[in-house]
Each structure stands twice: as structure tokens, then as C-alpha cells.
Amino acid sequence: MKPYRIPQLAKKYVDYDMIQTHTELPPYPDARVHLLYIFLNQGSRKPSVHTELLALVTSLVQIGIDTHETIDTIQGKQNEGEMRSRQLKVLAGDYFSSRFYQLLSQKGQIEAVSTLSAAICDVNILKMNLYGKMKSLLLSAEEYLRQRVQLNMQLFLSFTPFLDDSLKELWKSLLRGFSECETVVREMQLSSGSEPFLYSYSFWHILDVASDEDKLALKENRVEPKDWKKMLLKYKAGEHLADKLQQAVNSVQSILKMVKGDGMFREIGQVLDPFLRQLNTPGSAVGEGLARG
Amino acid sequence: MKRLDIFGLLKKDMNQIEQELFRSIEGDHELLNETSMHLLKAGGKRLRPVFVLMGGKFGSYDLDKLKHVAVPLELIHMASLVHDDVIDDAETRRGQLTVKSKWDNKIAMYTGDYIYARALLLATKLENPKIHQILSKAMVEMSIGEMEQIRDFFNTEQSIRRYLLRIRRKTALLIAISCQLGAVAAEAEPKVGNLLYRYGYNVGMAFQIQDDLLDLCGTEKQIGKPPGSDIRQGNITLPVLYALEDEAVREPLLKEIAVIREQNGECDVSAAVSLIKSSTGIARSEELATRYINKALEALDRLPNQRTKKNLRDIAHFVTKRSY
Numbered sequence: 001m002k003p004y005r006i007p008q009l010a011k012k013y014v015d016y017d018m019i020q021t022h023t024e025l026p027p028y029p030d031a032r033v034h035l036l037y038i039f040l041n042q043g044s045r046k047p048s049v050h051t052e053l054l055a056l057v058t059s060l061v062q063i064g065i066d067t068h069e070t071i072d073t074i075q076g077k078q079n080e081g082e083m084r085s086r087q088l089k090v091l092a093g094d095y096f097s098s099r100f101y102q103l104l105s106q107k108g109q110i111e112a113v114s115t116l117s118a119a120i121c122d123v124n125i126l127k128m129n130l131y132g133k134m135k136s137l138l139l140s141a142e143e144y145l146r147q148r149v150q151l152n153m154q155l156f157l158s159f160t161p162f163l164d165d166s167l168k169e170l171w172k173s174l175l176r177g178f179s180e181c182e183t184v185v186r187e188m189q190l191s192s193g194s195e196p197f198l199y200s201y202s203f204w205h206i207l208d209v210a211s212d213e214d215k216l217a218l219k220e221n222r223v224e225p226k227d228w229k230k231m232l233l234k235y236k237a238g239e240h241l242a243d244k245l246q247q248a249v250n251s252v253q254s255i256l257k258m259v260k261g262d263g264m265f266r267e268i269g270q271v272l273d274p275f276l277r278q279l280n281t282p283g284s285a286v287g288e289g290l291a292r293g
Numbered sequence: 294m295k296r297l298d299i300f301g302l303l304k305k306d307m308n309q310i311e312q313e314l315f316r317s318i319e320g321d322h323e324l325l326n327e328t329s330m331h332l333l334k335a336g337g338k339r340l341r342p343v344f345v346l347m348g349g350k351f352g353s354y355d356l357d358k359l360k361h362v363a364v365p366l367e368l369i370h371m372a373s374l375v376h377d378d379v380i381d382d383a384e385t386r387r388g389q390l391t392v393k394s395k396w397d398n399k400i401a402m403y404t405g406d407y408i409y410a411r412a413l414l415l416a417t418k419l420e421n422p423k424i425h426q427i428l429s430k431a432m433v434e435m436s437i438g439e440m441e442q443i444r445d446f447f448n449t450e451q452s453i454r455r456y457l458l459r460i461r462r463k464t465a466l467l468i469a470i471s472c473q474l475g476a477v478a479a480e481a482e483p484k485v486g487n488l489l490y491r492y493g494y495n496v497g498m499a500f501q502i503q504d505d506l507l508d509l510c511g512t513e514k515q516i517g518k519p520p521g522s523d524i525r526q527g528n529i530t531l532p533v534l535y536a537l538e539d540e541a542v543r544e545p546l547l548k549e550i551a552v553i554r555e556q557n558g559e560c561d562v563s564a565a566v567s568l569i570k571s572s573t574g575i576a577r578s579e580e581l582a583t584r585y586i587n588k589a590l591e592a593l594d595r596l597p598n599q600r601t602k603k604n605l606r607d608i609a610h611f612v613t614k615r616s617y
Contacts, residue, residue: 018440068402071379080557084443087380090402091440094376097406098432101413105425113425114417120410124403125322131399132324 023088026066031178033059043167057100064096119158141204153179180248181275202237328404335387341366341471348475350601368412375405388517431466438462446527465497495589502582505530521562536574
């Protein structure tokens with residue numbers, strides 16, 4: 001198996017100067033892409049499957065979808081910088097999507113275009129559903145997180161039929177675990193903003209547990225940045241997310257015990273390492289927390 | 294806007310394509326159906342499907358095959374319009390509210406992405422990799438063209454050549470490949486496909502120049518949006534570039550453009566529009582559009598003789614005379 005180098009391959013497309021100059025892209029979905037790469041290498045049903053290509057294009061589609069997710073809904077006048085940022089977000093997402101289609105077409109991988117296109121349709125249906133609930137404030141924090149995880153898994157799940165039957169359950173369990181890890185880490189970043197952010201776990205968590213007065217203030221969009229910081233502390237949003245990450249990491253660790261083959265175990269362990277570091281766990285993944293019982 | 298209906302020959306097949314367009318984006322999600330069909334229902338010229346079917350006439354014409362190219366091309370065009378309205382912060386298109394305006398930016402993004410994916414899903418019913426290679430390459434170029442357009446916003450020193458490269462990517466390529474892909478899907482000779490590409494490319498260039506002229510000279514009723522929208526957002530089009538070469542208006546026009554930029558387009562652009570209209574920019578742009586049409590007709594002359602050539606000739610003439 002070639003060493004994992006998909007983020008470097010994606011860089012060529014992600015680094016388009018207009019995008020880099022005018023806007024900020026969401027994080028690269030490294031854990032899910034790496035996991036897909038490992039599984040396609042280990043257990044693809046088709047011997048000629050283009051492992052690197054599939055992992056690369058899936059990462060481009062995901063980052064395109066995630067970039068479009070960051071488009072704001074602010075009405076009214078924006079300054080030139082804000083306007084360019086929004087415009088380039090739209091175009092960057094479209095550009096990544098066109099590259100996914102082109103890269104697969106060049107190699108004649110039309111079936112993969114179809115697979116990923118169907119998954120993109122599903123993702124957008126899920127997004128519409130989630131957005132509808134968010135707008136009507138009909139969501140609990142748990143439901144919000146569950147749906148976000150599902151959204152983050154959806155593209156990758158479409159590759160399940162490409163895998164050997166013996167690996168499918170393990171793939172799905174690990175994909176869920178790593179999607180939880182990546183989703184929670186992203187939520188931690190989103191929650192650290194200075195204002196209440198509708199598209200974050202913390203917002204929904206506080207709406208679940210806060211006093212009636214705080215809930216009303218949030219619902220009516222009357223929370224000042226300084227009060228938001230206080231709310232995050234008062235309702236322990238950060239601690240909740242850290243617990244969620246710990247749970248997700250524990251879940252991956254326990255699934256990992258079922259992995260057959262030291263090579264695969266080590267590879268997946270490497271995918272988990274950044275999350276263990278995030279939790280300040282001493283030592284590396286394979287060294288301690290992941291040691292086989 | 295109304296649909297092009299000057300092609301009696303294709304009327305029946307275009308009606309089928311129209312039905313297929315609606316069928317292809319219909320799903321189980323009520324809101325997504327509504328938002329996806331919003332723009333479709335507003336009509337449009339359906340120029341791309343028309344070109345696909347006409348291209349198909351030069352080979353083994355099979356509507357069942359051709360619709361798998363014609364419908365995705367129109368859907369890709371539509372998806373890009375839904376996203377363009379977020380980019381341009383546009384309130385209206387084709388005389389009605391845009392998706393982003395009727396709903397919001399998020400819904401417009403999801404809708405555009407959904408339509409785009411449905412288009413690809415339908416296109417993959419055709420297994421010929423060449424079709425996908427041509428289509429995907431054009432889509433990459435289109436995206437780059439849009440980003441380059443933003444790079445050139447308010448750039449009054451850009452060359453005519455740079456403008457032409459931009460509209461090639463932005464508009465002409467999709468029309469060129471519409472003609473070509475019809476021929477490829479109908480298994481016509483490669484030479485025929487190439488000539489159709491050349492025809493479509495030149496018609497596409499003329500079409501965009503005409504579009505840029507209409508943005509300045511058309512009425513709101515004709516073009517479905519307020520005149521001067523391009524310059525308002527900093528899009529320096531061919532008539533403006535030519536006007537800037539006209540010593541009689543250059544300096545006052547530069548001043549007007551600087552004001553528009555300073556105010557982020559939130560101002561009256563009628564003075565700038567009047568200056569451009571009073572310059573040689575309009576006539577010179579029309580002249581260039583005509584030159585492109587002549588090149589398209591030259592390519593057409595080299596195609597095998599058949600009835601469709603007359604229709605293609607009619608479209609070429611229509612492009613420069615259209616007022617919508």
C-alpha cells in the first residue's frame with residue numbers, strides 16, 4: 001500500500017490563489033479520507049479500484065459541500081471583503097465539485113461519479129431537513145449532533161458496496177466513530193466564536209439546559225458576545241463537547257480491538273492520534289490507549 | 294422570457310426534454326422540489342438542449358440517448374444560475390424572485406448542489422467516457438472563468454483578450470460542447486463534432502457579448518433585472534472596455550466606475566451607463582459579435598448538408614438580434 005498522501009494531492013486543487021486570498025476553507029476531512037483510503041486498500045471488491053483517486057475526489061466533494069455550508073444568510077450591505085469571501089465560497093465549492101467529476105472522468109470511473117452524485121443528493125436532502133428544524137428551533141443538542149454526524153458520514157458511506165462483505169460492518173462502525181470525532185472537534189471550533197452561533201452544538205446545548213430567561217434571550221437573538229462567553233462557561237458547553245470527544249474516541253478504541261491484522265490496526269491507530277492529542281492523552285494512540293487487551 | 298420556439302423541427306422533442314427536465318429533479322423532498330423547480334418554471338431559452346438535439350441530427354439521432362446529455366446540460370446551467378444569484382446577491386432573475394431571495398442563501402446553495410448532482414446522476418446513464426471528459430473539462434473551465442471574473446472586477450486596465458478568455462470559459466464553452474456532445478452521443482464522425490464545437494463556440498461568444506450589450510441597452514422588462522447590473526458589481530464587459538478606449542468618455546467613465554466601486558455598487562449607475570451608450574463601445578461590440586457569428590456560419594458551411602443547418606443558421610442570426 002502506498003503511503004497516505006491524499007491531503008498533499010488535494011492541495012493542488014484547494015490552493016487556487018483566488019480561494020486562498022479571499023476566503024477561508026473549512027478543515028480538511030482527514031480522518032474520514034484516511035479511513036476510506038485504508039479500507040479501499042484492504043478490502044476493495046474490485047482489484048482495479050483507483051484507491052487514491054477515489055479518496056482524493058471524495059475529499060474534494062466533502063470540502064466543497066462543507067465550504068458551501070459556511071455561506072452566511074446575512075441580508076443587507078456587506079463590505080467588499082465580506083462580499084468577496086461569500087462569492088469565493090460559492091465558487092470554491094463549485095470548483096471542487098467540477099474537479100471531482102473531471103478527475104473521475106479522465107480515468108473512466110463513471111460508476112464512481114454516479115455513486116458520489118447520488119450521495120451528494122442525499123446529503124442535500126439531509127441538509128434541508130436539518131436546516132428546516134434549525135430555523136424553527138425544533139432541535140435538541142443530541143439530535144443536532146446526531147444529524148451532523150450522519151451528514152458527515154453520508155458521502156463516505158456510499159463506498160460501502162465497494163468493500164468486501166467481511167469488512168463492511170467494521171467500516172461502518174469505524175466511519176461512525178471517526179465522523180463523531182471530526183464532528184465534535186469541528187463543533188469545538190465553531191463554539192469558540194464570540195457570538196451565539198446557530199450552527200453549533202453549543203447553541204443547542206444551551207437551549208436545552210439554560211434557564212427560561214437565557215433561553216428566551218437566545219431565541220430572540222438578544223445575547224451580546226460577552227454574555228455568550230458567560231453562557232458557554234455557565235452551561236459547561238466546552239466540557240460537554242470534551243466529554244463527547246472522549247466518548248467518540250473510546251468508541252473507536254473499542255471497535256479497533258476487533259481489527260484483524262497489525263498493519264491495519266496501526267494505520268487506523270494513526271488516524272486516531274490527533275484526537276487523542278486533542279484530549280491531551282499522553283503517549284500515542286498505539287502506545288497506550290489503543291493497546292490490545 | 295420565453296422559450297426559443299423557432300425550431301418547428303424539434304418542437305415535439307423539445308417538449309419531451311421539457312418534461313424530462315421536471316422529472317429529473319423531482320424527488321421526495323417537498324421543499325427541495327419547490328426550490329429546484331422554481332427557476333425551471335420561470336422558463337428560459339433552453340438553448341443548450343436545443344443545440345444538443347441539433348448536434349444529434351448529424352449522427353444516429355436517438356432522443357433517448359440525447360436526453361441524457363441535453364437535460365444534464367440545462368440542469369448544470371440552472372444550478373450555476375442559482376449559485377450565481379448568491380454571488381451577485383441578485384433579487385430577480387427571468388422577471389421573478391431568485392431562490393436566494395425567495396428563501397435564503399443556504400437554501401440556494403443546497404438547491405444548486407442538489408440540481409448539479411441530479412444532472413451528473415442522469416449524465417452517467419451514458420457510459421461513453423468521452424462524453425464525461427468533454428463535459429467535466431468544460432465545467433472546470435466554467436468555474437475557473439467565474440473566479441477569474443471576480444479577479445477582474447473593477448479592473449479597468451484589463452485587455453480585450455482577457456475579457457474574451459473569460460467569456461469563453463463562462464459561456465461559450467458550454468454552448469460549444471452542447472453542440473459537440475449531441476454529435477458525440479449520436480456517434481457522428483469526430484470531424485463533424487469538431488465543426489459543431491467551433492460553431493457553438495463562436496455563437497456562444499456572440500451570445501455573451503450580446504448579453505453584455507443587453508445589460509446596458511435593454512429594459513428591465515426585457516432582461517428581467519435592472520439595466521447596468523454588470524457594472525454595478527464591477528464586471529467590466531466588452532462595451533465598457535471599448536468605451537474606455539474612446540477618448541471622449543474615458544475620463545468621466547473612469548470617475549463613475551471609481552464611485553461605483555467606492556459605494557460597493559449601492560448607487561445610481563445610470564450616468565455610467567449613459568456614458569457607455571454615448572461612446573463607440575456599443576457599435577464596436579456589436580461588430581465583434583457579428584464577426585463571431587460569421588465565424589460560426591463558416592464552420593456551419595463545412596458541415597454535411599442537411600435540414601438542421603438552416604436551423605443552426607437561424608439561431609446564429611437570432612443571437613445577435615435578440616432582445617431577451
